[in-house]
Amino acid sequence: MAGPRDEFPFSFAELNAFLAVCDEGTISAAARRLGVTQPAVSIALGELEARLGTKLVDRAVRPPVLTPAGALLRQRASALLSEARLIAPEMREIDRGRLPLLRIGVIDSLARSLTGVLVRTASEMADEVAIQAGLTAGHASNLLTRKLDVMFGLDDLADVPDLERWPILTEPYVLALSPGLTPPATLDELRALAAENGFVRYSARSSTGVDIDRHLRRLGLNFPRRLEFDTPYGVLIPLASGHGFAITTPICLIESGVAPDAVVCAPLPGPRLTRTVTLVGHPDRRRRAPKILAEAARRDLQASVAERLSRLAPSLVGSVAILDD
Amino acid sequence: MAGPRDEFPFSFAELNAFLAVCDEGTISAAARRLGVTQPAVSIALGELEARLGTKLVDRAVRPPVLTPAGALLRQRASALLSEARLIAPEMREIDRGRLPLLRIGVIDSLARSLTGVLVRTASEMADEVAIQAGLTAGHASNLLTRKLDVMFGLDDLADVPDLERWPILTEPYVLALSPGLTPPATLDELRALAAENGFVRYSARSSTGVDIDRHLRRLGLNFPRRLEFDTPYGVLIPLASGHGFAITTPICLIESGVAPDAVVCAPLPGPRLTRTVTLVGHPDRRRRAPKILAEAARRDLQASVAERLSRLAPSLVGSVAILDD
DNA sequence: TATCTCCATAAGCGCTATTTATATTCCGTA
DNA sequence: TACGGAATATAAATAGCGCTTATGGAGATA
Missing domain, CATH: 1.10.10.10 (Winged helix-like DNA-binding domain superfamily/Winged helix DNA-binding domain)
Incomplete structure (x- = not known):
């Protein structure tokens, strides 16, 4: 080579x-x-x-x-x-090692949304529960090395046999803009926007960042990096206080906890780009932890996502699809 | 090659x-x-x-x-x-005369508090800014391998030569309890509390968790683990919805974003235990980034911490000491 | 100015990764 | 069960890359 x-x-x-x-x-x-x-x-x-x-x-x-x-x-x-x-x-x-503990990894963009329900559900299944927030890549390697039992992330590790997979939700990537900026309707307008305003990006450490990078590369868009973060909160903070834009998702918007008027959302021009959060876990014949956690997470999100979005960004209500099997 | x-x-x-x-x-x-x-x-x-x-x-x-x-x-x-x-x-x-990247790692328990001021300050020093939230240990290794330029964390890396260190704040560890629980005044009362209620702990991956574990061990307290998290938010969530208690700090309380009435705070019985957040960075002759970021962070915290604590837990106002050189 | 050190360039060569050619294995289908 | 097609592994030959040795030039120190 x-x-x-x-x-x-x-x-x-x-x-x-x-x-x-x-x-x-x-x-x-x-x-x-x-x-x-x-x-x-x-x-x-x-x-x-x-x-x-x-x-x-x-x-x-x-x-x-x-x-x-x-x-x-x-x-x-x-x-x-x-x-x-x-x-x-x-x-x-x-290699393999097993612990009685139930260890759950949650992607940063769902950490706050899911922690409550996961604690309640997992506490009934195991005497000890450990929950860690972080990036998909870290969770995936921890899962494969058996440092985690289940993970919520953006990679379903489809190529790995003997894992259970439970889709949780699918959502589109959207534009988030500083208040006052006009949402671009076409790729050319997006390019013009980027010429005048800073693009705030997710770092390439995050799966979200890698996805967005690849999408932009395919579209021939080459935004200079100016600010980068690996958490949803970080990405949205600069938008609230200056002229800039970012590509993010409705769930990230919820997770970030920004004020309703701090950011304006709009569809992403060009081809649609979505991401799917999946629960992946080692099969657990006795407790059925992956299935039960997935169902609990879905129920909780079903009840809360639309309500929260309606306050933050009414135009995005309905864009997040909570999945079932 | x-x-x-x-x-x-x-x-x-x-x-x-x-x-x-x-x-x-x-x-x-x-x-x-x-x-x-x-x-x-x-x-x-x-x-x-x-x-x-x-x-x-x-x-x-x-x-x-x-x-x-x-x-x-x-x-x-x-x-x-x-x-x-x-x-x-x-x-x-x-080559077009742009300033190079500035990469900042922030401990989870200050991520939300500091991101805004760090973005504003760092943007004036560098054209590209990357900020990542995480655990002290991860930031420290990233700093030493030059994946980060500066970090805010609990470890001042005193053994490593050629680094700048700027203390940011010192704060006590305190008890956080579910509403309705009576704050223990002595170690015996604390032991009794633990017999009846779950102890929610920071994971041993976090510096905070390691500190607390060691302190409890010295006191001869051996709480069973039931729930563990590596972020401030995770630790406090279970308290709001059940009977349990945790050891945490005022800054973590602010960072977690819990509602004012969701948790009750009290001093930790027994010997005082504190933690100190330090900025550690590679020297930067031209921009003086470590010094400037430290000063900006202190100013910002000075202005905001007491105000936020007064709403969340009035008894803790004054417990956080913003440091200077 | 003399000398030492460091660096760039040139020529030769060994090694690695590529190609073409061919054998083997697996799967679907009759 | 036998057969065709596709995918993969192996073998031999080749081409290109990067290493080495050798040498000349440039800067620092006395």
Whole structure:
């Protein structure tokens, strides 16, 4: 797979080399630390710069100093690599272990909405209940490593056999705008809006953020990032106090707890994009925990979502579909 | 830099190929989408499995299904790649004189209180701002791996050199009880309370939970766990709807957003136990981000904490000390 | 100015990933 | 149960990438 550099203008090794240069201060020292010769690092760095189209380090002065672009790459690369380094160890850890406890992971955008009903329901099934809020990816890996028994998230892990799946709800992604902004009706208007106003995004750590990124990429929309968050609350806060817009969902709007007049909602121009929250869990023959929790969650949401939306964003009432099997 | 696979048992292209296989369902289809031949993908996948030491897809059945390890890799890889895809476009932006990213981690119990002021302050220092909420431990490791520039948390990372530290606030742990329960005045009364009512605890993943556990252990108190959460909101929800008690802090009470009459607060009998929130950050010579963010956060809290507490729990007004250097 | 260190470039080469070609396995269907 | 088609694995050949050694130039220190 070493063909022409299609999509990624860098390799792990190159990023690693670059970081070594940042840490060590010189190319020679970095080469020593990496256990390769000096020209190897020199060339790698040069090609990295060529492919990125930017100088990364200013070698005119000594010791070499990072350019602004280099400083950014350092941030990004070191985050990326420390993330990558975790993957292999985690995969080795996938074994099985069982605890009597009932452990439930809930995606951030449903944490507040569901915690109450989950506590009530789960308390009747288990003596000990642990509930954690977080991102889908974290819950999924915890589920697969059996650190969780069930999770509410955006990934139904369809490829994994021997898991139970209970769909909870489907909802559209919508635009959320600062009050005063005119909702765009077409993609061109959306593009114009983005030229004048900041786009507040979910981070790529969240499934929601990944979904939205991919959708925008397919539409050829390339909003600059200015503000990013990994929770619904974070995304909506900046809208209330300035000129900006975000892509979010009705449930996220409810979860964020913003005031009714702080944000204006509108449909997302272009192709429809939705997300589905699914309960995924290890089968539990005795307690039937996945099924019972799913049904309780649905009942609770059925009773509360429309009512809350009618106060926050009447136009979105009916957009959230609580599912059944 | 294509020597023996030292540290990373995969390349971007291989992860991309694996994701294509996940999406398309078959190796052949993935190869078509990637514009390579089928054996290329087949071999790449096989070597990926060999290097990771795990089967990723079960090809015995058709269509192939992911193993648990494969599902985990899918999660991780897709997050990693969507993060990586953003890097190059961003670097082009930087050359147009934009300021680099500022990434801030905030402990869950201050997330809502601080997000607004942090967005306002950080936006003036950087063109891009990322704020994530979570647990202190996660932020600390992200800070050390440079995935974060500054963090607000309960750990000042005193052992790590070359970090700036700015104390934000100190507050006591207090008891929170379901309405109707009588606040215990002594440790014996607390023990009696625990015999009759459920103790809702913070999970051991959170610094707060670890602190409380240790304190209780020293006092010889051994409450059975029944319910545990890792966010302030989660801990207080069960109290509002049943007979139980928890140990929490004034800031957590504010953060949770519970109604004023849902919970009753009282001092914690026995030795005083407090916690201190500190801002820790990488030094930032140019922008002075840690100092400026700390000062803005203090000002904001100074203005808002007492006011909010007076509505929620008048007896706690004055218990939170906003610090200075 | 001399010297040391660091860096860039050039040439050669080994290795890796790709391709084409072919065998094998699995599934649906007659 | 036998057969056709599709998907996958394997083998051999090839091409390209990145490594090394060798060498010249540039900056810092005395």
